[in-house]
Amino acid sequence: METSFLRSLVVFLVWTLTSFACHFCAKLFLKETAHFTAGFSVTVLTGMQIIFCLAFTKVSDKSDTEVTTNKYVIFAAHACATLATNWSMSFTYAASTFAIKLMEPLTSALLQRFLLGVRLSYLQWMSIPAVVYGAIVFAADDKTRHFNVSNGVILAFISNICLSFRNVYMKKNHLSKSQFCIYSLRLSLSVLVSSTITAILVANYLVYVKIVPSGSLYIYSLLIGSSLFHVSYSYISTIVVLKHCSVVGHAFGNIFKRFSVIGFLYMAGSRTASTSNFIGLFICVTGLAVYTLSKRNETEICAANMDLETKYRNTVRNKLFIICISAANIVMVFLANYGKNGSSLAYNMNSITYSRKLSLSKRLDFSIGDFFSTDLVQNPEEANKLSPLLTTRPDVIEEAQRIHNNIFKSLLGRYKYAMLFNYSPSENKGDSAIVVGEVILLRKLNINVVFACESRCTKKHLDKAQVLSRKYTDNELIILLHGGGNVIGFQRADYMRSDVIPRFLRFNIIMFPQSILYFNQHSHLNFCKKLYAMHANLTFIWRDENSYILGKNFFPKVRSLLSPDMAYQIGFTPRFMQPIYDILWIKREDAESPVYETPEAPINLRMHVSDWLNWKTPRGLSPMEDTFLMTTNGMMFLQRGRIVITDRLHGHILSTLLAIPHVYIDNKQRKISNYHNTWTAGLENVILANSSLDAVAKARQLLIKLDKDLPEIEGFYTNSN
Template sequence: MVLRFFKMILINQCVLISTAFSLWTITSFLCHHIAKEFLIQSGPTLTGVCIISFCQLLFCVSCLEITAEDNHESIHQKGNLKHFKLICGVSHVVATLSTNYSMSLIRASSTFAIKMLEPVTSALVQWVVFAVTPSVSTVLSLPIIVTGAVIFTGNPFQDAILSRGLIWALVSNLALAFRNIAMKKLFDVKMQIVPRSVQSILSVNAVALVGLVILAKTPNGLDVAPLYILSLISAIFHVLYSYLSVALVLKTLSVVTHALLNIFKRVCVVVLLCIAGKGVLNIENISGLLLSFIGLIIYTLQKTQLHMSTIIGGVREPDMAFEIGSVERFVSPTFDILWMRRSDDESTKYQMPYIPHQLSYHVADWLSWPTPKSPAMEYAFHIATNGMLFLQRGRVVITDRLHGHILSTLLGIPHVILDNNYHKVSSYHLNSAGL
């Protein structure tokens, strides 16, 4: 019964990852494909590029905002973060304009093939601007990805328009690199991207609908209406894609899983854009795409090894508790599930789910499991031992406490982690566990 309960949790996790990946890929494809359709119908002009970009950015600003996770910022923090928010905004504007201008010149699939360079471009920007030495993976993968992208798109030196399109795609990569670095700084100080109020989102949609009605009543308005609708749909998917990629996917998945899925997402979008754009997937295109894919794999695998390089004896050591080392169970479980539910201010106040009656379970916080006072060093050992006794009462542990997770790991107890109210547990798991 316990295994069935755990199997259900794992299935839910797989469904969550699959759903996040599917939505991420589909919204990215639709955003770029519909924008390309708009640019084809409006003509590859700078005016068309500005119109579609303006719609996408207007919807972004109207529907999303950057705010503190605890809903308040100190005056000092506001001053320090203001320039990072500015960099995010300006970089996003430049990236959007550059991507759309590139798609007005070349196939959307070719633009996105160049955008596969984005993670490596970010590493190079960190090297040039922040003096962060590029990893071996960056040096090895960059020429492979570039060669694959050139094979896929064609020789840029033989076509001036193709050259310009690829250059603007690279400009978009550079802008996104600065945006992502600035966003990382904001995430590090507990900032987040969230939807604006329902009133704000409804207002921008109402304005869009009013604009469509006015347009339909003007002379020749019905001729322009399809373009207007395309721009609105592209803008909506632009918001969804931006929110999913930055605010949800990276927070739902670990750093390594996010990087791996991002490779498959980029390849899927390139293929979808190529098919939707009625491009021909010949041997040359496929080989170029495959070469870029291999380059991205090399880059990501090296990053994965670096992420796990501090693992000692199979367990990463970012917390002093890991100095205890692995510990064999020395107490037999008395419950199928021990649910360590924190009762302090860090609790998220979640509702308890239904637990099948066939399972025995106990819900408590280890604040109710006191440790006898003793001299400082001895007291630390007593706390650790008492915590292990508390946890070993469960065949399976569910906990929203960080050290409940860590001690369960050392004891080899199967366990499920829940987050606290400021994401300490999930941040530790995603950034330190590498899972």
């Protein structure tokens, strides 16, 4: 009995791991091939998985007409289920597909009753809704709570029904003493190795001759991996597991297999369990216990030829197996959440370790552990509690990205698609850096941008976006407005947003971090108040505390949050070129300029003054590519100086990313100092100057203070003026 139990446990674990690996590789393959049409990627993936099934499996023993018919039905149902599952994953979240597949016991029970004639007792019928409902509640997270009928959901239901058909007809094969089995292991391995080596050689050759991109080998590996794991878990599911239980019992086993995957996610910290999740687990286990205990009244098909003693041993073994798996899931969820949320000791110890590594300008008067666990969407005033106290660039950048992660995972976590409007591929390198940060964030969150329109977005482009949006539900698609510093102060930017917002009233709209520039334009302010009040689900994120306060006052119907500029998503960037000047001065000459005279360069110091608008960037193949090139070019512009003087906000932000000490001159709207006081007030070697003369004097002080730490001017520049 012990040997049988251990064998069952090993089979269950292998079944779980191969299933998880198959769908994980498949999801990555679909993501990496997203630039193709969805139908093409899904067809290739499904075709390869089915080819592997045909190549490695065969029908043994009997070969009569009924068995042959069953074989074709099984392969057809399996192929349809695989296609529907893959297509569903390309449309919707895996979590939504998962929730739908938890309905499998119900469809299996119905098909088993009508096609195999196996009756279930009243207790068993009553247990099925409890198991299904409890499983869905246990598996629920932010994605499945926003459940919504869509193409992906419909395809998942189709997959569910097809799998039930497959299992019923596979059970018929087991009863007829005919079954699927793996071909000769030696032959199978030989075919696999030879085909893999050939494919790798072909793929490398195609990469070498530049017919396909360099990532093709990785994509091929995902395709092969998914196909191999598909054969493995399908074999275990239909031949090993289904042979020893009923179709409904197999469906219950599938639920616990999926439970185990979720348990691993809890242990890894990818998910946390709420009280409702625990209640769902309890309901599901109770329903399963009722089903198992009532099986004494069911004539098990697989036990038709067994004696009473064997049947008794199997029943005890199955009950023990179910109890152990249930207990393991409960323990995994409890320990994971106790370690992550419930145990103040474990959590605070991690927080203390983190706080000791931080370089602070003064002692903290709040609990760092409580602060890190704060939801900044629900408590936006808490966002800048720590950042102004940090004195080193890595700490400031890491904290900015942590705040982004806190806010945007909450706001965007359930969405799969996005439209981005009014981004700016501008020689104003700061605007481009914001776009780059926005794109990096969306990639981290695995959100696919299905439409992007730059600041010159025409009515034709907007009409196209509006038509495209009808393909998505409001829980799949999010509308995003580009960040920057142009609310109220730049009327054209508000007018562009007025073209976008009325077209997408069905969807949530979020504006990336912005600043308010208020020039006492009362008529335009009233226009903005009416515009931004018209949308019921509009969120504005402000990038400095002053704008946050103004935003809440001006737009009380709009949800206001506080977050650092999106350019911080670029992260800490080491210098990649030597300086040419001692002082590099960015001097703007537009409406936001502080307006000052540039003094003469100090004796024996090389100083260059210009605006990066005039530092032209080579163009790429698209406006989006241009933003990345312009951002890199802006970093090159700054690195020409050992020290930077700037009156542009992103001169300050990009210098922070590059670890270039700098002096800033503020304008009348206090755009830079508002940001500096909100997020970077504690940074060393970042100094506010009161005038242009003061800026030069402070830049010279920094040069003297940091001379040994700053890179030297090398080459012929050392002897030229």
